Amino acid sequence: MYSGLLKEIAAHGDRGAVVPISRFGELKYEMEALKTNKYHGFSDWMAGSMAIPDDLGFQPCSLIAVIAPSPKVMIGFTYHGKLIYFMVPPQYLDYGYKDNEVLQYINAYLEPFGYRAALFDKLPQKLLAVRSGLGLYGRNNLCFHEEFGSYIRILTYISDLPCDEAAWFPARRMDLCEKCSACVTACPTNAIEPDQRIINAFTCLTAMNEVPGEFPEWLSENAHNSLIGCMKCQDCCPGNSHNKDNIIKGVTFSEEETKELLMHKEDEPYSDSLAEKLNASGFYAGFTKVLPRNLAVLLKNKSA
Template identity: 30%
Template sequence: MVNAPASLALRVQERALATGFAACGIAGAGEDPLRAARLEEWLGEGHHGSMEWMETRLAHRRSPQGLWPEAKSVIALGMSYAPAADPLALEGSAEHARISVYAQGRDYHDVVKKRLKALARWLVDEVPGSQVKVFVDTAPVMEKPLGEAAGIGWQGKHTNLVSPTHGSWLFLGAIYTTLDLAPAEPHRDQCGSCRACLDACPTNAFPAPYRLDARRCISYLTIEHKGPVPEEFREALGNRIYGCDDCLAVCPWNKFASAAQAMQEFLPRAELVAPRLGELLALDDAGFRALFSGSPIKRIGRDRFIRNCLYAAGNSGNRALAAQVELLTQDPDPVVAEAAEWALARLR
């Protein structure tokens, strides 16, 4: 461990803001027994669905030191992607699909990691001999609880991080370091009696406040779930084809978020703000890859994406889509073909 000057924590926060982050806080890297127990309980109830990696790397998720024993501090960071338009504006449209706000711009993995690396290089230059590791969403790191511990927000009743200045619209990243930095005070919960996020969920994915059953969550079903979506949830998907913003969008704390705080890279691409279902259903693999180059949507592949579009078509009541849907009943992918049969039956 390298001893850190007392003023370094403040300088880290100043540098983080200059690097493009909207929020920065510091937490210790040791295990929080309550946080670890809640994770184990959630996994024990099977609420992670088919995300097996959550369970197989439990030891690494329990604490930062479980992943990297030499870590002494965690720098928790948030980058704003606050939208300018209402994320719920296209609800019920028969012609357009809804893509979650976070996926309408550039892939946040690339953007956030680039800024994390820049901040980490600065830190190593400031304190020679210190070591760092950067993480954004693809490693066994509990970014949301760490963000709360570092004081940049609190985990709301929808289990996402809520910032008093940026609302629900933050991409999270973390820097683990061997430096022993002065930690911040954990952020206190400010949800109060509000339950707007719980009541907004179309699939009742919250068995209780602060608890999420991913198996019922539209974001999980449209992104992580690989097979056919269970029929009990298909109608509730509406025209959502990638993710869901409902529980985030209704949070009253978003009134303090400003689109002017969002990074330029996260500004929505025009073709993804209100995409037409008919055009999306026509995508082959090459067309899918071309349209979603540089987008997080590319990660789910053409077949899963078309599956989602077919559920949206079936929910649309738009009979003009029936001919395209019927063609997809012959798709080589059996999940796509079954989704097309389901959609066609509803359209007819």
């Protein structure tokens, strides 16, 4: 039965895997084991958060992992009469709608057979994708798919679809990583250590510019390269060599809108028109909170 579901997922341009619900316990055990790592912050939080909901309305039998391609997006800002583009890395602008879009077509396939699925993200999504055979880790701890590289969104679901057995692989890196250190060299904050499975989340640029507040004094303004997140360790990776030009143009902001963004205070609302434009363009609430600060740094670098 689940082979038909995988074909349905592929027909929508995505890639999927189904594993028995028993694998959930193994995933939790692996996250618990990572607590001993010196950069265990996320592992500690995830292990403590992992639980199967009681209110699913069905008896869970399987986990479904889906990898969806997610291109980089160029966003335009009119500033001092010039149109300037800055990058948004994969997955930030399809946050919140892609997971529901995939759930809809999964359930449209399952329900005629008497099964259903629900969103379920309280588990290590990258680890599930790698263990189920959908991808491999890079040295930068991102998940790489053979077709889409790291320009992806990983989505996870829980279902009553029967699955007694499925392929289960060890957590492993791409063979390319063995003799490559491109991401180690490219990282602007030296967050990738060759002998560590997990990157240093305390110094990773993405971990800093995804959250509000002032940047630490030690962080160079020149390190910033995207409106949120960072592309340095991805664009240099051989695992993305066939896919690095997967870029689309997104929304463009006028001079007045750019000015409002730069002057915006975190505790104040955006104007109705700008708020509507941001929402329609995929900017989720967390992104809009840090956008003014991040944009200001990028524009300063551009004019320097």
